[in-house]
Amino acid sequence: MNQLGLTPGSRHGDGPGLHLLLNHFVEDVQNHHDRLEVVPRETTSGQARVFKAAKVVLAGGSIESPKLLRRSSMYPWLPDSVKPLVGRGLTDHPTSNEITSFVTGIGGLPLSATDHGKIILYSLGRRDANNQIRYPFNVEMNLNHEFWHLRNNDPMAEAAAGPPGAARLDIKFSFGNCLDDNNEIRPAPPFGYVPEVVFRNQSWADYLADSRFRALAGWQKAPAEIWDVLNRVALDIFAQFESGGVPAQPAGSARYGSGGLGFGWGTVHHAVGSLRMPYRPRLDAPFSADSVVDENLLVVGTQRLYVCDMSVLPLSTAANPVRTLTALALRLSEHLG
Incomplete structure (x- = not known):
């Protein structure tokens, strides 16, 4: 921090540098012509403070940042095209239930209940003869997943319930997802601070088939066709492994489809999109004319307020979006510098 010049230059905490203000929540961001003022309030005493800055970056996440922008003094002055988009579009990526096999080796290499690993198989985005993306998903594969569950201090406390000595192999499918304007971070009630989150779970196959996968990948597939793709890929992956000298199969003859495995319930994976940047609403569609932030992450209609x-x-990507967010932060730092 010293090398980066982030150490505050004053013992009283009012010098340049990095300041961490604990036990406060931000109530307002105000525009004062040549500067912005951030108003946080101390959570126990209720005392408000005012910080003046040439530029401000909101970084509270997909729920907190739109909540703060909507309740700020700057919101009424935003363009009419921007206001309806603040908080709207909240989206996560649908992830299938896990399908499991028990394996004893791969390519002549033995595997056991004490081996473990996590492997991600990424889609290349290739298209078929109908110009649809063949595999608009990534596959997460865990070997003896209990070693990768952070809730366990002792990995062997959750031993795989399979054949003695065999390794448990789990895979699941993670799809990307375009913004969903049915979802919204609504304003908090008067004198309240907790917003209403309207979020339709993305796990229903009919909803995914009807609009989500169509916008994401051009898929014109009914749920049964979607299950067929997942089952074929799962069988291809398991067949690379051995189970007692023969190609591995799903445990218990499990399959994706009606009455079988589907998409998980109640889990939100990497929610995004409530303060959207310029975007394409569908695969191969032109960029939309309206967004909340521009290509430099500046809130449209403002001069000094950014979101990162x-x-x-x-888009809620099929892969974890941390690297994308890091790249945006580095790009914004260069722009602000």
């Missing part, structure tokens, strides 16, 4: 968190992402 998951809320600006216009």
Whole structure:
């Protein structure tokens, strides 16, 4: 921190540098012509403070940042095209249930209940003869997943319930997802601070088939066709492994489809999109004319207020978006510098 020049230059905490203000929440961001003023309030005493800055970056995430922008004194002055988009579009990426096999080796290499690993198989985005993306998903594969669950201090406390000595192999499918304007971070009630989150779970196959996968990948597939793709890929992956000298199969003859495995319930994976940047609403569609932030993450209609968190992402990617967010932060730092 010293090398980067982030150490505050005053013992009283009012010098340049990095300041961490604990036990406060930000109530308002105000525009005063040549500067912005940030108003945080101390959570126990209720005392308000005022910080003046030439530029401010919101980084509270997909729920907190739109909540703060909407309740700020700057919101009424935003363009009419921007106001309806603040908080709207909240989206996560649908992830399938895990499908499991028990394996004893791969390519002549033995595997056991004490081996472990996490492997991600990434889609190349290739298209088929109908110009649809063949595999608009990534595959997460865990070997003896209990070693990768942070809730366990002792990995062997959750031993795989399979054949003695075999390794448990789990895979699941993570799809990207375009913004969903049915979802919204609504304003908090008068004198309240907790917003209403309207969020339709992305796990229903009919909803995914009807609009989400169509916008993401051009898929014109009914749920049964979607299950067929997942089952074929799962079988291809398991067949690379051995189980007692023969190609591995799903445990218990499990399959994706009606009455079988589907998409998980109640889990939100990497919510994005509530303060969208310029974006394409569908595969191969032109860029939309309206957004909350511009290509430099500046809130449209303002001169000094920026956003840099998951809320600006216009797509919930199939892969974890941390690297994308880091790249946006580095790009913004260069722009502000």
